[in-house]
Amino acid sequence: MATAVIKVKDMVKKFGSFVANDHLNFEVYEGEIFGFLGANGAGKTTAMRILCGLSTPTSGDISVGGFDIYTQTEQIKRNIGYMSQKFSLYEDLTISENIRFYGGIYGLPVKLRKEKEQVLLKKFHLEDQKNQLIASLPLGWKQKLSFSIAMLHDPKIIFLDEPTGGVDPVTRRQFWDLIYEAAAAGKTIFVTTHYMDEAEYCNRVSIMAEGKIAALDTPDNLKEQFGAEDMNGVFLKIARKL
Amino acid sequence: MIKVQHISKSYKEVQALKDLSFEVNKGELFGLIGPDGAGKTTLMRILITLLVPDEGSARMAGLDVVNDYKKIRQIVGYMPGRFSLYQDLTVEENLEFFATVFGTTIAENYDLIRDIYVQIEPFKNRLAGKLSGGMKQKLALSCALIHKPEILVLDEPTTGVDAVSRKEFWEMLKKLQKQEITILVSTPYMDEAGLCDRVALMQNGEILAVNSPSGIVAGYERRLVAVRSDNMFGLLHDLRSWDKTSTAYSFGEFIHFTSVSDGVEGAELERYLMEKEHKNLQVKEITPGIEDVFMDLMSGSSESSES
Numbered sequence: 301m302a303t304a305v306i307k308v309k310d311m312v313k314k315f316g317s318f319v320a321n322d323h324l325n326f327e328v329y330e331g332e333i334f335g336f337l338g339a340n341g342a343g344k345t346t347a348m349r350i351l352c353g354l355s356t357p358t359s360g361d362i363s364v365g366g367f368d369i370y371t372q373t374e375q376i377k378r379n380i381g382y383m384s385q386k387f388s389l390y391e392d393l394t395i396s397e398n399i400r401f402y403g404g405i406y407g408l409p410v411k412l413r414k415e416k417e418q419v420l421l422k423k424f425h426l427e428d429q430k431n432q433l434i435a436s437l438p439l440g441w442k443q444k445l446s447f448s449i450a451m452l453h454d455p456k457i458i459f460l461d462e463p464t465g466g467v468d469p470v471t472r473r474q475f476w477d478l479i480y481e482a483a484a485a486g487k488t489i490f491v492t493t494h495y496m497d498e499a500e501y502c503n504r505v506s507i508m509a510e511g512k513i514a515a516l517d518t519p520d521n522l523k524e525q526f527g528a529e530d531m532n533g534v535f536l537k538i539a540r541k542l
Numbered sequence: 543m544i545k546v547q548h549i550s551k552s553y554k555e556v557q558a559l560k561d562l563s564f565e566v567n568k569g570e571l572f573g574l575i576g577p578d579g580a581g582k583t584t585l586m587r588i589l590i591t592l593l594v595p596d597e598g599s600a601r602m603a604g605l606d607v608v609n610d611y612k613k614i615r616q617i618v619g620y621m622p623g624r625f626s627l628y629q630d631l632t633v634e635e636n637l638e639f640f641a642t643v644f645g646t647t648i649a650e651n652y653d654l655i656r657d658i659y660v661q662i663e664p665f666k667n668r669l670a671g672k673l674s675g676g677m678k679q680k681l682a683l684s685c686a687l688i689h690k691p692e693i694l695v696l697d698e699p700t701t702g703v704d705a706v707s708r709k710e711f712w713e714m715l716k717k718l719q720k721q722e723i724t725i726l727v728s729t730p731y732m733d734e735a736g737l738c739d740r741v742a743l744m745q746n747g748e749i750l751a752v753n754s755p756s757g758i759v760a761g762y763e764r765r766l767v768a769v770r771s772d773n774m775f776g777l778l779h780d781l782r783s784w785d786k787t788s789t790a791y792s793f794g795e796f797i798h799f800t801s802v803s804d805g806v807e808g809a810e811l812e813r814y815l816m817e818k819e820h821k822n823l824q825v826k827e828i829t830p831g832i833e834d835v836f837m838d839l840m841s842g843s844s845e846s847s848e849s
Contacts, residue, residue, distance in 0.1 A: 338704070339704040339705075339706050339707065340674070340675045340676060340702075340703060340704045340707060341674050341675070341676070438579055439577070439578045439579055440577075462702070465701065465702060465730070466577055466578035466701060466730045467577055467578070467730075468576075468577035468578075468580075468745065468840065469577070469732060469791075469833050469836055469837050469840070470791075470837055470840055470841075471577075473791050473792055476792060480775055484775075494702065494703070494704055494705065494708075495731075496705055496794070497792075497793060497794035500794040500795045501774075501792060519795065520795075530794060530795070531794070532705060535705050535706070536705065536706060536709070539704065539705070539706040540706050
């Protein structure tokens with residue numbers, strides 16, 4: 301039986317009278333690629349912020365990486381990686397500076413920081429460009445680098461918030477290669493996306509609607525359950541209540 | 543209605559647009575399809591007279607984008623990629639403001655925006671900054687339409703928008719098209735290309751192809767095979783390490799495969815994968831989608847994303 305690294309029991313988050321998360325229940329297993337989908341405003345960002353230790357739920361039992369969401373948020377932050385399209389790297393720092401900066405933020409010893417820098421530059425064949433500003437890199441490259449930097453401190457769980465938005469189709473697939481690679485190395489991936497083909501690449505997918513989890517299963521089972529040909533069909537049925 | 547001739551534009555050393563030419567017909571729903579950095583926004587900003595091209599010329603409804611910029615601004619509606627209405631005005635105040643700037647009233651052109659505006663009218667006294675993403679988008683579209691433009695230019699209206707809202711937005715565009723408005727719309731979502739009358743596929747400041755969606759697909763001359771098995775990750779790996787493979791890309795629940803000089807029959811591919819012990823193997827020849835064609839054209843263009 302797989303070990304659950306994220307446990308969510310009856311999670312509720314209210315903003316005044318508005319219920320953004322209405323009794324969410326789910327677990328995410330070690331080494332799993334877990335897709336977290338839902339329409340805009342369904343409550344995904346709220347839930348993700350809580351799981352990253354950035355916001356406190358109104359009620360519920362939640363642990364991330366074995367740490368309690370109410371009392372151990374600092375430990376949680378040290379054991380997760382986070383990457384989003386909106387916030388990734390510092391445009392006016394060079395590639396090298398970004399790697400060193402984040403290494404410092406994550407508290408890596410100087411020696412390890414230097415090692416990781418070399419490994420990353422080599423992996424992406426960026427040795428010659430290491431002194432270029434991030435701003436000069438194509439978006440796809442920024443996203444790939446940003447993902448690797450989110451893993452500098454070797455976290456168990458990585459949260460990816462729409463990592464591939466606006467990225468060209470070839471680079472989008474290369475990004476998923478990196479996700480698979482990380483999952484194969486035992487990392488747990490928690491990912492949101494608006495591309496329905498990417499939902500197919502997840503081990504399991506949850507779909508939120510109006511603050512609740514409306515469905516949660518493997519892509520194949522969801523398609524069967526909702527009588528849909530692909531995940532786009534499943535999504536439309538749930539979000540539009542057809 | 544829109545005529546672009548040999549347009550180039552550079553920002554310092556970055557060449558954003560490289561000698562682009564195409565035309566959009568009256569009443570057409572025309573899509574600029576491409577990833578971030580393709581040059582879509584730069585091209586649109588030239589057409590709506592906010593940027594001047596370095597080289598080449600463009601005409602909107604017969605008017606020159608450099609010399610006749612004041613006239614063009616009267617007949618074009620523009621919805622930028624970033625929400626840029628007045629956050630501290632209410633929904634209704636924003637709409638009134640844009641109507642007044644263009645010398646018209648909400649009442650005069652209400653018919654045009656009715657279908658869209660009724661959905662946000664219950665919130666007309668709410669500040670625009672307090673609206674949800676979907677509602678902001680509908681307000682922005684209403685404001686872009688309130689002076690009854692001949693040409694509507696929409697910069698990535700569906701980026702970051704969920705699949706359901708995206709579908710609804712395209713349904714709105716189809717309705718607007720019936721009012722004889724020419725629509726130029728950009729999107730990074732390849733699946734939206736099929737909803738346009740014609741599209742230009744863009745990458746790195748170049749146009750890879752201009753055609754109807756069916757024409758784009760018909761131009762794909764390779765043999766494309768969809769493959770799946772119980773172990774998709776292993777399948778991808780096995781296909782990529784085969785010397786007869788040209789490309790193998792994930793496409794939802796299938797992997798799309800092309801072989802070197804299209805010389806591999808389905809049976810041979812199946813035999814190879816059986817040897818690799820793939821269970822529940824499915825192999826079928828398929829017609830490509832826009833994304834297949836785009837990726838094929840990308841690999842053939844002078845600069846790929848790898849550059």
